Amino acid sequence: MSQADVAMEPLAVHSIGDHGPVMEERPFAIPSSKLVMWLFIISDACTFGAILFAYGYIRNSASDWPQVFEAASIWNSLLMTFILVSTSLTVLVAVKAAQSEDRARAFRWTMITAAGGVLFILLHIREWISLIHQGAKLWQNPWGAPMFGAAFFSITGLHMAHVLGGVIALMVVGLGYRRGRYAARHVEIWALYWHFVDLVWMFVVPLVYLLNMKR
Amino acid sequence: MIETRTSGMGSIYFVYAAILMIALVQVIVAKALGPSLWRMLVLAAIQAYLAVMFFMHLRDEKPSLRLALIPGTLFVLVMMNMIWADSFRLMVMKPFAK
Numbered sequence: 001m002s003q004a005d006v007a008m009e010p011l012a013v014h015s016i017g018d019h020g021p022v023m024e025e026r027p028f029a030i031p032s033s034k035l036v037m038w039l040f041i042i043s044d045a046c047t048f049g050a051i052l053f054a055y056g057y058i059r060n061s062a063s064d065w066p067q068v069f070e071a072a073s074i075w076n077s078l079l080m081t082f083i084l085v086s087t088s089l090t091v092l093v094a095v096k097a098a099q100s101e102d103r104a105r106a107f108r109w110t111m112i113t114a115a116g117g118v119l120f121i122l123l124h125i126r127e128w129i130s131l132i133h134q135g136a137k138l139w140q141n142p143w144g145a146p147m148f149g150a151a152f153f154s155i156t157g158l159h160m161a162h163v164l165g166g167v168i169a170l171m172v173v174g175l176g177y178r179r180g181r182y183a184a185r186h187v188e189i190w191a192l193y194w195h196f197v198d199l200v201w202m203f204v205v206p207l208v209y210l211l212n213m214k215r
Numbered sequence: 216m217i218e219t220r221t222s223g224m225g226s227i228y229f230v231y232a233a234i235l236m237i238a239l240v241q242v243i244v245a246k247a248l249g250p251s252l253w254r255m256l257v258l259a260a261i262q263a264y265l266a267v268m269f270f271m272h273l274r275d276e277k278p279s280l281r282l283a284l285i286p287g288t289l290f291v292l293v294m295m296n297m298i299w300a301d302s303f304r305l306m307v308m309k310p311f312a313k
Contacts, residue, residue, distance in 0.1 A: 029276075029277050038280070042284055046291050054298075056298075058302075060299070060302040060303065081235070081238045082235060085238070089231045096224065192271055195271045198270070199262075199263050199267065202238075202263055203259050205241070206256070207255065207259075210245040210250045211250045211252065213250055
């Protein structure tokens with residue numbers, strides 16, 4: 001039994017002689033690796049919260065904040081939402097398959113999820129290129145407040161980096177699970193991360209795209 | 216091995232459809248009524264609640280985990296709202312106070 005497996009075992013209540021119980025059950029009844037992922041998600045939520053609040057601050061204090069997103073960009077963001085939310089569903093199918101020890105099916109759905117993530121990134125890059133061709137740069141743009149580019153590219157860039165990280169992690173875990181190197185709980189833990197990436201996008205679309213829609 | 220009891224896929228499909236529907240409603244509301252910050256935030260919060268509770272299965276975990284994760288995070292995020300007064304001050308002072 002590896003050290004990792006030992007760490008996954010539920011802590012039992014033992015008695016040594018007449019000294020009574022010396023170990024308690026886990027307070028949250030989840031594996032420690034899953035708790036670590038939850039704690040990471042909480043800290044990352046605060047990171048995204050901070051960057052979105054900073055964006056709000058800059059936007060609020062600028063009198064000429066650009067309203068640049070036309071219908072094509074809005075529909076593109078909606079398509080990206082559809083893809084990302086759909087991958088949350090496909091990763092859940094992968095988790096269910098992994099929990100029932102169906103390795104081929106779990107691998108297949110993990111890879112479908114990763115492919116969805118890649119498609120999301122490609123659509124996002126297309127959006128970036130479109131904005132850059134219109135003249136948006138980090139510190140200047142043809143529309144108004146110069147910080148627009150920095151805010152847009154940093155928020156969406158940070159999110160895209162998370163998606164890319166998730167794609168890589170899902171591919172590694174999916175392949176490892178198929179080969180028997182990883183257990184079902186590893187697929188479940190990275191699925192949690194993937195849902196979080198989806199969750200952040202639910203705030204990025206209304207705050208970054210819809211609030212800056214051309215009217 | 217400790218495993219979380221998870222909901223069936225039936226409710227997951229329902230939540231999936233609901234989240235997509237809310238995303239569409241967000242766009243329609245933003246176009247029809249204007250993209251009010253509060254309207255957008257409320258709809259996004261509903262989506263986030265559904266995702267956390269059903270996709271991330273937090274509703275299937277022990278209440279102690281929910282208690283450990285949610286109030287602390289919300290507290291930190293609410294505390295970040297202290298910046299707004301200053302951003303309004305900057306807006307009122309534009310271009311610069313004489």
